[in-house]
Amino acid sequence: MLMPSIFGDNLFDDFMNDFPFFDDRDVKKAEKKLYGRRGRNLMKTDIKEMDHSYELEMDLPGFKKDEIKVSLENGYLTISAAKGLDQDEQEKKTGKYLRRERYAGACERSFYVGEDVTQDEIKGEFKHGILKLTIPKKEAKAEVPEKKYIAIEG
Numbered sequence: 001m002l003m004p005s006i007f008g009d010n011l012f013d014d015f016m017n018d019f020p021f022f023d024d025r026d027v028k029k030a031e032k033k034l035y036g037r038r039g040r041n042l043m044k045t046d047i048k049e050m051d052h053s054y055e056l057e058m059d060l061p062g063f064k065k066d067e068i069k070v071s072l073e074n075g076y077l078t079i080s081a082a083k084g085l086d087q088d089e090q091e092k093k094t095g096k097y098l099r100r101e102r103y104a105g106a107c108e109r110s111f112y113v114g115e116d117v118t119q120d121e122i123k124g125e126f127k128h129g130i131l132k133l134t135i136p137k138k139e140a141k142a143e144v145p146e147k148k149y150i151a152i153e154g
Contacts, residue, residue, distance in 0.1 A: 042059075042060070042061075042081075042107050043058055043059065043060065043079070043081070043107050043109050044058070044059045045057065045058045045059075045109065046058075047111075052136065052137055053134050053135060053136050053137055054113075054134070054135045054136075054137065055132065055133070055134055055135075056111070056131075056132070056133040056134075056135065057130055057131070057132050058079060058109075058130070058131045058133075059129065059130060060081050060126075060129055060130070060131055061129045062083070062102070062129065063081045063083055063129070064083075065126045067081055067082060067083045068080070068081045068126060068131060069081075070122075070124060070131075070133065072113070072117065072118070072119050072122065074115070075112055075113060075114050075115040075117070076110045076111065076112055076113070077110065077111045077112075077113045077117075077122070077133075077135065078108060078109070078110045079108065079109050079110075079111075079131065079133075080106065080107070080108040080109075081106065081107055081108075082105070082106035082107075083104060083105075083106075084102075084104025084105065113135050114138050116138040117135060117136065117138055121135075121136045122134065122135050122136075
């Protein structure tokens with residue numbers, strides 16, 4: 001039941017590399033500026049199935065508890081984290097940076113947990129850069145119609 005959302009993922013990343021006229025160097029440069037070299041290591045997630053629940057563990061290194069938001073809407077559990085977006089205001093108070101290598105930006109992931117799960121049932125904990133969520137298992141209420149066959153004689 002707990003499945004990653006594919007809306008933020010490009011399933012055809014390598015497909016366009018076969019065409020000589022497709023140039024994505026500018027896109028890769030912009031990605032590097034926003035996320036840095038280790039941007040793809042953000043929000044690595046493990047999901048474990050237990051008897052009565054799912055346990056989700058997500059790495060969020062360098063984030064504080066108040067920079068992380070977890071929401072549940074239309075059966076989708078969305079985890080978002082943002083830091084350093086108010087850079088201009090900080091620079092006015094503390095001085096101008098000459099070099100910045102630490103991560104500043106936002107990231108988000110969504111997982112489908114089902115329509116029957118409510119916010120009160122999900123338990124969360126954030127410790128040492130790891131977000132742990134416990135999501136209860138719910139049986140799907142939708143009944144699959146049973147196929148009825150007609151006997152053929154002959």
